[in-house]
Amino acid sequence: MNVVAHERFLAVEINDAPVDDRAIAAGAATIRVRGLEKDFGANRVLRGIDLDIPAGQFVAIIGKSGCGKSTLLRILLGLDEPTAGSLSFQSADGSQTPNARIVFQEPRLLPWLSAADNVAVGLGEGVSNLAGRAKALSVLSEVQLSEKAGDWPAQLSGGQRQRVALARALVSKPGLLALDEPLGALDALTRISMQGLLNRVWRELGFTAVLVTHDVSEAVHLADRVVVLDEGRIVLDILVPHPHPRRHGNPALAELEGKLLAAILGAGRLS
Incomplete structure:
Protein backbone atom coordinates (compact mmCIF):
# COMPACT_ATOMS: atom_id res chain seq x y z
CA MET A 1 0.00 0.00 0.00
CA ASN A 2 1.53 3.35 -0.95
CA VAL A 3 1.47 6.35 1.36
CA VAL A 4 -1.33 8.22 -0.44
CA ALA A 5 -3.56 5.15 -0.46
CA HIS A 6 -2.77 4.50 3.18
CA GLU A 7 -3.74 8.05 4.11
CA ARG A 8 -7.07 7.63 2.30
CA PHE A 9 -7.64 4.38 4.16
CA LEU A 10 -6.95 6.15 7.45
CA ALA A 11 -9.36 8.97 6.59
CA VAL A 12 -12.19 6.49 5.97
CA GLU A 13 -11.40 4.62 9.17
CA ILE A 14 -11.21 7.83 11.22
CA ASN A 15 -14.50 9.20 9.91
CA ASP A 16 -16.25 5.92 10.69
CA ALA A 17 -14.55 5.29 14.06
CA PRO A 18 -16.94 4.99 17.02
CA VAL A 19 -16.39 7.30 19.99
CA ASP A 20 -16.00 5.40 23.24
CA ASP A 21 -17.52 6.37 26.58
CA ARG A 22 -14.22 7.66 27.97
CA ALA A 23 -13.82 10.12 25.10
CA ILE A 24 -17.40 11.35 25.50
CA ALA A 25 -16.96 11.84 29.25
CA ALA A 26 -13.70 13.73 28.65
CA GLY A 27 -15.23 15.97 25.98
CA ALA A 28 -12.44 14.66 23.74
CA ALA A 29 -11.89 16.65 20.57
CA THR A 30 -12.16 15.47 16.99
CA ILE A 31 -9.75 17.50 14.84
CA ARG A 32 -10.08 18.18 11.11
CA VAL A 33 -7.32 20.00 9.22
CA ARG A 34 -7.52 20.82 5.51
CA GLY A 35 -4.88 22.50 3.34
CA LEU A 36 -3.06 24.02 6.31
CA GLU A 37 -0.23 26.38 5.36
CA LYS A 38 2.10 28.45 7.51
CA ASP A 39 4.67 30.92 6.25
CA PHE A 40 7.15 32.97 8.24
CA GLY A 41 8.16 35.54 5.66
CA ALA A 42 9.79 33.65 2.80
CA ASN A 43 10.05 30.50 4.93
CA ARG A 44 7.21 28.10 4.08
CA VAL A 45 6.97 25.89 7.18
CA LEU A 46 3.71 23.97 6.57
CA ARG A 47 2.69 23.03 3.05
CA GLY A 48 -0.88 21.83 2.66
CA ILE A 49 -1.44 19.65 5.73
CA ASP A 50 -4.56 17.43 5.66
CA LEU A 51 -5.16 15.61 8.94
CA ASP A 52 -8.09 13.98 10.73
CA ILE A 53 -7.80 12.97 14.40
CA PRO A 54 -10.79 11.22 16.00
CA ALA A 55 -11.90 11.89 19.57
CA GLY A 56 -9.79 10.07 22.13
CA GLN A 57 -6.95 9.09 19.81
CA PHE A 58 -3.29 9.49 20.78
CA VAL A 59 -1.31 10.81 17.79
CA ALA A 60 2.45 11.33 17.70
CA ILE A 61 4.03 13.75 15.20
CA ILE A 62 7.68 13.10 14.40
CA GLY A 63 10.30 14.30 11.94
CA LYS A 64 13.61 16.09 11.61
CA SER A 65 14.24 19.41 13.33
CA GLY A 66 12.60 22.24 11.39
CA CYS A 67 10.04 20.02 9.65
CA GLY A 68 7.07 21.94 11.13
CA LYS A 69 6.07 19.69 14.07
CA SER A 70 5.90 22.35 16.76
CA THR A 71 4.37 24.91 14.38
CA LEU A 72 1.53 22.50 13.62
CA LEU A 73 1.01 21.86 17.33
CA ARG A 74 0.91 25.59 18.10
CA ILE A 75 -1.71 26.13 15.39
CA LEU A 76 -3.84 23.30 16.83
CA LEU A 77 -3.68 25.07 20.21
CA GLY A 78 -4.49 28.49 18.75
CA LEU A 79 -1.07 29.85 19.70
CA ASP A 80 -0.28 30.61 16.03
CA GLU A 81 -2.55 31.49 13.13
CA PRO A 82 -2.28 29.56 9.83
CA THR A 83 -1.43 31.42 6.65
CA ALA A 84 -4.04 29.39 4.73
CA GLY A 85 -6.27 26.37 5.13
CA SER A 86 -8.91 25.39 7.67
CA LEU A 87 -8.97 23.92 11.17
CA SER A 88 -12.11 22.72 12.94
CA PHE A 89 -12.97 20.86 16.14
CA GLN A 90 -15.92 18.82 17.32
CA SER A 91 -15.87 17.67 20.92
CA ALA A 92 -17.31 14.29 21.83
CA ASP A 93 -19.81 16.05 24.12
CA GLY A 94 -21.09 18.14 21.18
CA SER A 95 -19.27 21.43 21.79
CA GLN A 96 -17.33 23.15 18.99
CA THR A 97 -14.52 24.55 21.15
CA PRO A 98 -12.47 21.96 23.04
CA ASN A 99 -10.88 22.57 26.41
CA ALA A 100 -7.24 22.40 25.24
CA ARG A 101 -4.05 22.39 27.31
CA ILE A 102 -0.36 22.01 26.51
CA VAL A 103 2.66 20.54 28.32
CA PHE A 104 6.05 21.88 27.22
CA GLN A 105 9.53 20.39 27.51
CA GLU A 106 10.25 22.73 30.44
CA PRO A 107 7.81 22.42 33.38
CA ARG A 108 7.44 26.23 33.64
CA LYS A 173 -10.06 17.98 32.41
CA PRO A 174 -8.96 18.88 28.87
CA GLY A 175 -10.57 17.40 25.79
CA LEU A 176 -7.32 17.99 23.90
CA LEU A 177 -3.88 17.64 25.46
CA ALA A 178 -0.91 18.81 23.38
CA LEU A 179 2.54 17.61 24.38
CA ASP A 180 5.57 19.44 22.95
CA GLU A 181 8.62 17.25 23.71
CA PRO A 182 7.45 16.96 27.35
CA LEU A 183 9.96 14.26 28.29
CA GLY A 184 12.94 15.45 26.25
CA ALA A 185 14.92 16.85 29.19
CA LEU A 186 14.59 13.76 31.40
CA ASP A 187 17.12 10.99 31.90
CA ALA A 188 16.40 7.65 30.21
CA LEU A 189 14.90 5.79 33.18
CA THR A 190 12.77 8.73 34.31
CA ARG A 191 11.60 9.15 30.73
CA ILE A 192 10.43 5.53 30.52
CA SER A 193 8.63 5.91 33.85
CA MET A 194 6.92 9.10 32.64
CA GLN A 195 5.88 7.40 29.39
CA GLY A 196 4.09 4.75 31.43
CA LEU A 197 2.41 7.39 33.59
CA LEU A 198 1.28 9.44 30.61
CA ASN A 199 -0.10 6.37 28.86
CA ARG A 200 -2.01 5.28 31.96
CA VAL A 201 -3.55 8.73 32.52
CA TRP A 202 -4.59 8.98 28.86
CA ARG A 203 -6.19 5.51 28.92
CA GLU A 204 -8.07 6.32 32.12
CA LEU A 205 -9.30 9.81 31.17
CA GLY A 206 -9.95 9.45 27.43
CA PHE A 207 -8.84 12.88 26.10
CA THR A 208 -7.41 13.38 22.61
CA ALA A 209 -3.60 13.61 22.77
CA VAL A 210 -1.18 15.07 20.21
CA LEU A 211 2.50 14.51 20.98
CA VAL A 212 5.45 16.14 19.22
CA THR A 213 8.67 14.22 19.79
CA HIS A 214 12.05 13.48 18.22
CA ASP A 215 12.05 10.06 19.90
CA VAL A 216 10.69 7.42 17.50
CA SER A 217 10.61 4.78 20.26
CA GLU A 218 8.55 7.11 22.45
CA ALA A 219 6.11 7.75 19.60
CA VAL A 220 5.61 4.03 18.96
CA HIS A 221 5.17 3.18 22.64
CA LEU A 222 2.64 5.92 23.39
CA ALA A 223 0.63 6.60 20.25
CA ASP A 224 -2.25 4.90 18.43
CA ARG A 225 -0.93 6.52 15.28
CA VAL A 226 2.29 8.15 14.11
CA VAL A 227 2.51 10.98 11.56
CA VAL A 228 5.86 11.81 9.93
CA LEU A 229 6.46 15.35 8.66
CA ASP A 230 9.15 16.29 6.18
CA GLU A 231 9.63 19.87 4.96
CA GLY A 232 6.13 20.83 6.06
CA ARG A 233 4.33 17.89 4.45
CA ILE A 234 2.96 14.60 5.77
CA VAL A 235 5.05 11.84 4.20
CA LEU A 236 3.81 8.95 6.35
CA ASP A 237 0.71 8.36 8.48
CA ILE A 238 0.44 4.91 10.07
CA LEU A 239 -1.52 3.18 12.79
CA VAL A 240 0.29 1.32 15.59
CA PRO A 241 -1.67 -1.96 15.75
CA HIS A 242 -0.62 -3.05 19.25
CA PRO A 243 -2.66 -2.86 22.47
CA HIS A 244 -1.73 -0.63 25.39
CA PRO A 245 0.27 -0.76 27.59
CA ARG A 246 3.26 -1.69 25.41
CA ARG A 247 6.47 -3.36 26.46
CA HIS A 248 9.87 -1.90 25.60
CA GLY A 249 11.85 -4.43 23.61
CA ASN A 250 8.84 -5.79 21.71
CA PRO A 251 10.28 -6.97 18.33
CA ALA A 252 7.15 -5.92 16.41
CA LEU A 253 7.45 -2.38 17.75
CA ALA A 254 11.16 -2.33 16.92
CA GLU A 255 10.30 -3.23 13.32
CA LEU A 256 7.82 -0.37 13.15
CA GLU A 257 10.43 2.00 14.58
CA GLY A 258 12.74 0.99 11.75
CA LYS A 259 10.13 1.86 9.11
CA LEU A 260 9.54 5.24 10.72
CA LEU A 261 13.25 6.01 10.91
CA ALA A 262 13.62 5.09 7.25
CA ALA A 263 10.87 7.57 6.37
CA ILE A 264 12.44 10.32 8.50
CA LEU A 265 15.90 9.79 7.06
CA GLY A 266 14.57 9.51 3.51
CA ALA A 267 15.88 5.98 3.10
CA GLY A 268 12.48 4.51 2.24
CA ARG A 269 8.73 4.71 2.47
CA LEU A 270 6.09 2.37 3.84
CA SER A 271 4.83 0.15 1.03
Whole structure:
Protein backbone atom coordinates (compact mmCIF):
# COMPACT_ATOMS: atom_id res chain seq x y z
CA MET A 1 0.00 0.00 0.00
CA ASN A 2 1.53 3.35 -0.95
CA VAL A 3 1.47 6.35 1.36
CA VAL A 4 -1.33 8.22 -0.44
CA ALA A 5 -3.56 5.15 -0.46
CA HIS A 6 -2.77 4.50 3.18
CA GLU A 7 -3.74 8.05 4.11
CA ARG A 8 -7.07 7.63 2.30
CA PHE A 9 -7.64 4.38 4.16
CA LEU A 10 -6.95 6.15 7.45
CA ALA A 11 -9.36 8.97 6.59
CA VAL A 12 -12.19 6.49 5.97
CA GLU A 13 -11.40 4.62 9.17
CA ILE A 14 -11.21 7.83 11.22
CA ASN A 15 -14.50 9.20 9.91
CA ASP A 16 -16.25 5.92 10.69
CA ALA A 17 -14.55 5.29 14.06
CA PRO A 18 -16.94 4.99 17.02
CA VAL A 19 -16.39 7.30 19.99
CA ASP A 20 -16.00 5.40 23.24
CA ASP A 21 -17.52 6.37 26.58
CA ARG A 22 -14.22 7.66 27.97
CA ALA A 23 -13.82 10.12 25.10
CA ILE A 24 -17.40 11.35 25.50
CA ALA A 25 -16.96 11.84 29.25
CA ALA A 26 -13.70 13.73 28.65
CA GLY A 27 -15.23 15.97 25.98
CA ALA A 28 -12.44 14.66 23.74
CA ALA A 29 -11.89 16.65 20.57
CA THR A 30 -12.16 15.47 16.99
CA ILE A 31 -9.75 17.50 14.84
CA ARG A 32 -10.08 18.18 11.11
CA VAL A 33 -7.32 20.00 9.22
CA ARG A 34 -7.52 20.82 5.51
CA GLY A 35 -4.88 22.50 3.34
CA LEU A 36 -3.06 24.02 6.31
CA GLU A 37 -0.23 26.38 5.36
CA LYS A 38 2.10 28.45 7.51
CA ASP A 39 4.67 30.92 6.25
CA PHE A 40 7.15 32.97 8.24
CA GLY A 41 8.16 35.54 5.66
CA ALA A 42 9.79 33.65 2.80
CA ASN A 43 10.05 30.50 4.93
CA ARG A 44 7.21 28.10 4.08
CA VAL A 45 6.97 25.89 7.18
CA LEU A 46 3.71 23.97 6.57
CA ARG A 47 2.69 23.03 3.05
CA GLY A 48 -0.88 21.83 2.66
CA ILE A 49 -1.44 19.65 5.73
CA ASP A 50 -4.56 17.43 5.66
CA LEU A 51 -5.16 15.61 8.94
CA ASP A 52 -8.09 13.98 10.73
CA ILE A 53 -7.80 12.97 14.40
CA PRO A 54 -10.79 11.22 16.00
CA ALA A 55 -11.90 11.89 19.57
CA GLY A 56 -9.79 10.07 22.13
CA GLN A 57 -6.95 9.09 19.81
CA PHE A 58 -3.29 9.49 20.78
CA VAL A 59 -1.31 10.81 17.79
CA ALA A 60 2.45 11.33 17.70
CA ILE A 61 4.03 13.75 15.20
CA ILE A 62 7.68 13.10 14.40
CA GLY A 63 10.30 14.30 11.94
CA LYS A 64 13.61 16.09 11.61
CA SER A 65 14.24 19.41 13.33
CA GLY A 66 12.60 22.24 11.39
CA CYS A 67 10.04 20.02 9.65
CA GLY A 68 7.07 21.94 11.13
CA LYS A 69 6.07 19.69 14.07
CA SER A 70 5.90 22.35 16.76
CA THR A 71 4.37 24.91 14.38
CA LEU A 72 1.53 22.50 13.62
CA LEU A 73 1.01 21.86 17.33
CA ARG A 74 0.91 25.59 18.10
CA ILE A 75 -1.71 26.13 15.39
CA LEU A 76 -3.84 23.30 16.83
CA LEU A 77 -3.68 25.07 20.21
CA GLY A 78 -4.49 28.49 18.75
CA LEU A 79 -1.07 29.85 19.70
CA ASP A 80 -0.28 30.61 16.03
CA GLU A 81 -2.55 31.49 13.13
CA PRO A 82 -2.28 29.56 9.83
CA THR A 83 -1.43 31.42 6.65
CA ALA A 84 -4.04 29.39 4.73
CA GLY A 85 -6.27 26.37 5.13
CA SER A 86 -8.91 25.39 7.67
CA LEU A 87 -8.97 23.92 11.17
CA SER A 88 -12.11 22.72 12.94
CA PHE A 89 -12.97 20.86 16.14
CA GLN A 90 -15.92 18.82 17.32
CA SER A 91 -15.87 17.67 20.92
CA ALA A 92 -17.31 14.29 21.83
CA ASP A 93 -19.81 16.05 24.12
CA GLY A 94 -21.09 18.14 21.18
CA SER A 95 -19.27 21.43 21.79
CA GLN A 96 -17.33 23.15 18.99
CA THR A 97 -14.52 24.55 21.15
CA PRO A 98 -12.47 21.96 23.04
CA ASN A 99 -10.88 22.57 26.41
CA ALA A 100 -7.24 22.40 25.24
CA ARG A 101 -4.05 22.39 27.31
CA ILE A 102 -0.36 22.01 26.51
CA VAL A 103 2.66 20.54 28.32
CA PHE A 104 6.05 21.88 27.22
CA GLN A 105 9.53 20.39 27.51
CA GLU A 106 10.25 22.73 30.44
CA PRO A 107 7.81 22.42 33.38
CA ARG A 108 7.44 26.23 33.64
CA LEU A 109 6.37 26.06 37.28
CA LEU A 110 6.04 29.18 39.41
CA PRO A 111 8.89 28.93 41.96
CA TRP A 112 7.02 30.84 44.68
CA LEU A 113 4.08 28.39 44.67
CA SER A 114 3.89 24.87 46.10
CA ALA A 115 3.31 21.88 43.85
CA ALA A 116 -0.41 21.86 44.69
CA ASP A 117 -0.77 25.59 44.07
CA ASN A 118 1.06 25.28 40.75
CA VAL A 119 -1.47 22.64 39.72
CA ALA A 120 -4.38 24.83 40.83
CA VAL A 121 -3.14 27.55 38.44
CA GLY A 122 -4.42 25.31 35.64
CA LEU A 123 -8.00 25.91 36.81
CA GLY A 124 -7.82 29.62 35.99
CA GLU A 125 -9.96 32.22 37.72
CA GLY A 126 -13.40 31.65 39.15
CA VAL A 127 -12.54 28.63 41.32
CA SER A 128 -12.44 29.05 45.09
CA ASN A 129 -9.16 28.35 46.86
CA LEU A 130 -10.70 25.44 48.76
CA ALA A 131 -12.25 23.81 45.68
CA GLY A 132 -9.13 24.47 43.62
CA ARG A 133 -6.85 22.86 46.18
CA ALA A 134 -9.12 19.80 46.43
CA LYS A 135 -8.98 19.34 42.66
CA ALA A 136 -5.23 19.91 42.61
CA LEU A 137 -4.66 17.28 45.30
CA SER A 138 -6.84 14.82 43.41
CA VAL A 139 -4.85 15.22 40.19
CA LEU A 140 -1.53 15.08 42.04
CA SER A 141 -2.68 11.70 43.31
CA GLU A 142 -3.31 10.60 39.71
CA VAL A 143 0.31 11.44 38.81
CA GLN A 144 1.57 9.79 42.03
CA LEU A 145 2.74 12.96 43.78
CA SER A 146 0.34 13.31 46.70
CA GLU A 147 3.19 13.36 49.21
CA LYS A 148 4.85 16.30 47.39
CA ALA A 149 1.81 18.61 47.39
CA GLY A 150 3.39 21.12 49.79
CA ASP A 151 6.89 21.09 48.29
CA TRP A 152 8.39 23.98 46.33
CA PRO A 153 9.51 23.33 42.73
CA ALA A 154 13.16 23.65 43.79
CA GLN A 155 12.69 20.68 46.13
CA LEU A 156 11.45 18.40 43.32
CA SER A 157 13.41 16.27 40.87
CA GLY A 158 13.15 16.92 37.14
CA GLY A 159 10.69 14.07 36.69
CA GLN A 160 8.59 15.26 39.62
CA ARG A 161 8.44 18.80 38.25
CA GLN A 162 7.27 17.47 34.90
CA ARG A 163 4.59 15.43 36.65
CA VAL A 164 3.38 18.62 38.34
CA ALA A 165 3.26 20.29 34.91
CA LEU A 166 1.23 17.35 33.58
CA ALA A 167 -1.13 17.59 36.56
CA ARG A 168 -1.56 21.33 35.94
CA ALA A 169 -2.65 20.55 32.37
CA LEU A 170 -4.98 17.76 33.48
CA VAL A 171 -6.69 19.52 36.39
CA SER A 172 -9.16 21.32 34.10
CA LYS A 173 -10.06 17.98 32.41
CA PRO A 174 -8.96 18.88 28.87
CA GLY A 175 -10.57 17.40 25.79
CA LEU A 176 -7.32 17.99 23.90
CA LEU A 177 -3.88 17.64 25.46
CA ALA A 178 -0.91 18.81 23.38
CA LEU A 179 2.54 17.61 24.38
CA ASP A 180 5.57 19.44 22.95
CA GLU A 181 8.62 17.25 23.71
CA PRO A 182 7.45 16.96 27.35
CA LEU A 183 9.96 14.26 28.29
CA GLY A 184 12.94 15.45 26.25
CA ALA A 185 14.92 16.85 29.19
CA LEU A 186 14.59 13.76 31.40
CA ASP A 187 17.12 10.99 31.90
CA ALA A 188 16.40 7.65 30.21
CA LEU A 189 14.90 5.79 33.18
CA THR A 190 12.77 8.73 34.31
CA ARG A 191 11.60 9.15 30.73
CA ILE A 192 10.43 5.53 30.52
CA SER A 193 8.63 5.91 33.85
CA MET A 194 6.92 9.10 32.64
CA GLN A 195 5.88 7.40 29.39
CA GLY A 196 4.09 4.75 31.43
CA LEU A 197 2.41 7.39 33.59
CA LEU A 198 1.28 9.44 30.61
CA ASN A 199 -0.10 6.37 28.86
CA ARG A 200 -2.01 5.28 31.96
CA VAL A 201 -3.55 8.73 32.52
CA TRP A 202 -4.59 8.98 28.86
CA ARG A 203 -6.19 5.51 28.92
CA GLU A 204 -8.07 6.32 32.12
CA LEU A 205 -9.30 9.81 31.17
CA GLY A 206 -9.95 9.45 27.43
CA PHE A 207 -8.84 12.88 26.10
CA THR A 208 -7.41 13.38 22.61
CA ALA A 209 -3.60 13.61 22.77
CA VAL A 210 -1.18 15.07 20.21
CA LEU A 211 2.50 14.51 20.98
CA VAL A 212 5.45 16.14 19.22
CA THR A 213 8.67 14.22 19.79
CA HIS A 214 12.05 13.48 18.22
CA ASP A 215 12.05 10.06 19.90
CA VAL A 216 10.69 7.42 17.50
CA SER A 217 10.61 4.78 20.26
CA GLU A 218 8.55 7.11 22.45
CA ALA A 219 6.11 7.75 19.60
CA VAL A 220 5.61 4.03 18.96
CA HIS A 221 5.17 3.18 22.64
CA LEU A 222 2.64 5.92 23.39
CA ALA A 223 0.63 6.60 20.25
CA ASP A 224 -2.25 4.90 18.43
CA ARG A 225 -0.93 6.52 15.28
CA VAL A 226 2.29 8.15 14.11
CA VAL A 227 2.51 10.98 11.56
CA VAL A 228 5.86 11.81 9.93
CA LEU A 229 6.46 15.35 8.66
CA ASP A 230 9.15 16.29 6.18
CA GLU A 231 9.63 19.87 4.96
CA GLY A 232 6.13 20.83 6.06
CA ARG A 233 4.33 17.89 4.45
CA ILE A 234 2.96 14.60 5.77
CA VAL A 235 5.05 11.84 4.20
CA LEU A 236 3.81 8.95 6.35
CA ASP A 237 0.71 8.36 8.48
CA ILE A 238 0.44 4.91 10.07
CA LEU A 239 -1.52 3.18 12.79
CA VAL A 240 0.29 1.32 15.59
CA PRO A 241 -1.67 -1.96 15.75
CA HIS A 242 -0.62 -3.05 19.25
CA PRO A 243 -2.66 -2.86 22.47
CA HIS A 244 -1.73 -0.63 25.39
CA PRO A 245 0.27 -0.76 27.59
CA ARG A 246 3.26 -1.69 25.41
CA ARG A 247 6.47 -3.36 26.46
CA HIS A 248 9.87 -1.90 25.60
CA GLY A 249 11.85 -4.43 23.61
CA ASN A 250 8.84 -5.79 21.71
CA PRO A 251 10.28 -6.97 18.33
CA ALA A 252 7.15 -5.92 16.41
CA LEU A 253 7.45 -2.38 17.75
CA ALA A 254 11.16 -2.33 16.92
CA GLU A 255 10.30 -3.23 13.32
CA LEU A 256 7.82 -0.37 13.15
CA GLU A 257 10.43 2.00 14.58
CA GLY A 258 12.74 0.99 11.75
CA LYS A 259 10.13 1.86 9.11
CA LEU A 260 9.54 5.24 10.72
CA LEU A 261 13.25 6.01 10.91
CA ALA A 262 13.62 5.09 7.25
CA ALA A 263 10.87 7.57 6.37
CA ILE A 264 12.44 10.32 8.50
CA LEU A 265 15.90 9.79 7.06
CA GLY A 266 14.57 9.51 3.51
CA ALA A 267 15.88 5.98 3.10
CA GLY A 268 12.48 4.51 2.24
CA ARG A 269 8.73 4.71 2.47
CA LEU A 270 6.09 2.37 3.84
CA SER A 271 4.83 0.15 1.03
